[in-house]
Amino acid sequence: MLPLNPAIDATFRPPVMEARRWLEGVSFPPERPLINVSQAAPVEPPPESLRRAMADALLSRPDAHLYGPVLGRPELREAVAANWSRDYGGTIRPAQVAITQGCNQAFCATMQTLAGPGDEVILPLPWYFNHKMWLDMQGIRAVGLHCGQGMIPDVAEAAKLITDRTRAIVLVSPNNPSGAEYPAQTLRAFFDLARVRGIALIVDETYRDFDSRAGAPHDLFVDPDWGDTLIHLYSFSKAYRLTGHRVGALIAAETRMIQIEKFLDTVAICTSQIGQIGAAWGMANLTDWLAGERAEILTRRRAMEQGMAGLEGWRIKGCGAYFAWAEHPHDIPSDQLAKRLVAEAGVLLLPGTMFMPAGDPEGARHVRIAFANADAAGIGALVERLQTFRT
Structure with missing residues (x-):
């Protein structure tokens, strides 16, 4: 065998x-x-207008069929940086954005740069099962944090779980599977905890486009040194119905992008060009x-x-x-x-x-x-x- x-x-x-x-x-x-x-x-x-834009790219843009930059097409990285800077009131540069094959790959790439066998990562419970699966497959121990009222994790309880093997805390908001929208003060408290303890805070905002609240869901990007603690994950799949095209985003410090690029190059080389073109077109044209x-x-x-x-x-x-x-x-x-x-x-x-x-x-x-x-x-x-x- x-x-x-x-x-x-x-x-x-x-x-x-x-x-x-x-x-x-x-x-x-x-x-x-x-x-x-x-x-x-x-x-x-996706809406017909987006499908037509993608079909036109398929027929008229030779680069849509070729390898692209490992960290993503420049126009999409620039659009993410500009939109996120506007939405969150902070400063995000295109060099701090990577385009990935969906948000799952963004998570895998992030974890590959943070932790190895025997390390620990804190996941609020209930957890998103693909996060748990990837940690298992890397020999990384998932440490569960039970949530309290309203399915919101408690930062004081999380602090009790941190050991010398802890490398990150992962938060998903709005949450999969609970649907909970984490208050801005909760995210800030976890950011401060992670910074003090020298670990990463990973915030997965795959469902941010369907948050019921108006305005920015948190102010973490306002901190000029956000990159020393925060790693942000996103997916275009839900917003623009691009699930089959596998387009996600990862926002992190430029120094981490060096390591992210190594991972992405070895598992996919680049994200689908057609998917990236579609995501960029959607961001520019589908706001309403x-x-x-x-x-x-x-x-x-x-x-x-x-x-x-x-x-x-x-x-x-x-x-x-x-x-x-x-x-x-x-x-x-x-x-x-x-x-x-x-x-x-x-x-x-x-x-x-x-x-x-x-x-x-x-x-x-x-x-x-x-x-x-x-x-x-x-x-x-x-x-x-x-x-x-x-x-």
Whole structure:
């Protein structure tokens, strides 16, 4: 038998793919189709205007088919730097921006420059499972930080978890899977803690375009020395429906970009040229369209909150961006519940066990509902099916 890396063998299989396997052999009648709230990704293609711009680039721009700069196309790096400087009230230079194959690769690249086998990284619980998987595969210990009221992590509790092996704290806001929007003062407190302890603060803002609050979600970039502590991650996939084109961004100090470039060059050489062209075009031309997308997601969030409020025995712990983190009332663990909901209710969602350490009782009591692809009527149907389900 061929050798197998024990670190990769030790982590779990991709949760969304695992959930899809539960659909095998199950049929859903036309009058009661599957309600799929398992994956946090748009299912509609980009708007036609963006597709046309990308198609034109495909036909008319020779460089769209060639290797590009490892750290990304200059025009997209410049656009990110300018827009982020404006939005956050700080100073970000194009040289501090890298374009990656989605935000997942941005996270992997960041971690590869920060930590190695035996090191530790603090992840608030529930965690984003791909973050946990990458740490496992690198032999890096994920240290879970249970969140408190409103699914907000507590900086004092995080401080207790820091050891001489801690290399970073990771925050996702708006959060996947809980939907929580972290207050600016929370992010500032974690930034100050990380700076004092000499570790990195990684802030993943994949869902920043769907934050319900007006204005900048934090002031971390206002600090002229933000680069000595902060690493920021972002994805164009959700904002412009570019999931299949894999375009993300990483913002960090220029000195770290030297190391980031090494990683990106060896795993992909460069991010898709067509995807980058599309992202840059979207940033320049789709401001009003994106505002409409945000408004619709916020409408769905309200529908989810209102619907779940009337659902007997269920309790929403966090709701925002694409997600609701809900405590269920049933006397079976969430992994069993999720499988039964497929066959008996025609609902596919993810159990809390996929977002928590093995054996943690919080995982068994919660589920994640990704409602971005369910309109108000669909959310109403989901609530009805959850209400009538019996164990």
